[in-house]
Amino acid sequence: MSASAPTPHTAYLGLGSNLGDSLATIGQAIHHLDQLPHSRVLACSNAYRSVPWGVSDQPDFVNAVVALRTGLDPLRLLDHTQALEKSLGRVPTRHWGERVIDVDILLYGQHLIGTPELTIPHLWLGQRAFVLLPLLEIAPDAHIPGHGSARDLWQKLRHKTPHKPQKIGKIMW
Numbered sequence: 001m002s003a004s005a006p007t008p009h010t011a012y013l014g015l016g017s018n019l020g021d022s023l024a025t026i027g028q029a030i031h032h033l034d035q036l037p038h039s040r041v042l043a044c045s046n047a048y049r050s051v052p053w054g055v056s057d058q059p060d061f062v063n064a065v066v067a068l069r070t071g072l073d074p075l076r077l078l079d080h081t082q083a084l085e086k087s088l089g090r091v092p093t094r095h096w097g098e099r100v101i102d103v104d105i106l107l108y109g110q111h112l113i114g115t116p117e118l119t120i121p122h123l124w125l126g127q128r129a130f131v132l133l134p135l136l137e138i139a140p141d142a143h144i145p146g147h148g149s150a151r152d153l154w155q156k157l158r159h160k161t162p163h164k165p166q167k168i169g170k171i172m173w
Contacts (some may be wrong), residue, residue, distance in 0.1 A: 006038050006053065006071030009109040012139065013130045014122070015064050016102040022062035023047055023171060025088055025101050030066055030173035032084050033103075038071030044173065045134030048165035053128060058098040063173055065106065065134035074108045078118050081105065106131060112145050121145055126153040129161045 017025045026047065030125065033039040045065045052058050070077060070110040089100040106122045113120040121144050125131055132154045135142055142150035158164070 006073075008038070008069050008071045010042065010073075011068045011070055011077060011105055011109070012107040012135060012142070013066050013068055014104040014106050014134075015104075016061045016104075016130070017067065017100060017102045018052070018059040018061040018098050020089075023110070023169075026062060026064055027171050027173040028088060029084060029101055029103060030064075030171060032087075033066060033068055033081075035069075035081050036070065036072065036077075040069050041173075042067040042069050042170055045137040046167045047169055047171050048130055049082055049168050050130035050165040051163045053130065054076070056095055059066040061130065062168070063130040063134060063165065065131065065138060067124075067138055074105065074111065074118055074120060075112055077105060077108070104131075106135065107142070107144065110143065110145050121147065127156070128158065129157055132157060132164045133165050146170075151172070 003097045015026045015029055030041055030044055050061050050063055085101050085103055104122055105120060106125050108120050112118055126147050132150055135150055136154060144150055
């Protein structure tokens with residue numbers, strides 16, 4: 001008896017960096033995501049420069065969002081993203097502090113997940129312009145389970161965002 005192939009889902013992942021060569025590091029992360037088992041990157045947003053969120057006394061961030069078609073279940077995907085962060089040099093710092101790389105699972109299909117390890121949709125997705133803008137770039141009709149359309153969330157947030165993320169170009173991966 002052969003094992004069946006895993007059921008694929010489209011996950012959206014947010015990537016951010018504000019230490020070192022952020023564009024290159026995000027590019028490396030995307031390349032590694034494309035190499036995950038049963039996975040391939042479908043789309044990648046442009047890179048955006050944004051002011052830090054939560055803790056302001058640190059360098060600006062470079063952010064992007066990727067669409068990843070994956071057969072990995074959400075917790076297994078989390079394991080892989082955390083291993084990827086570590087392999088690219090991420091070390092624990094202060095909460096919302098500076099980092100070489102951050103990879104967050106924003107959405108996993110239309111799943112709602114609430115475990116001690118993982119919350120999907122990402123807890124702060126609807127409050128972060130640096131995630132919503134690149135998400136809308138690659139998924140203009142994205143729906144956030146339990147919250148409505150990403151476009152509607154952006155319309156509510158854009159008037160509250162004094163420093164909108166600035167598109168800075170393509171990411172090579």
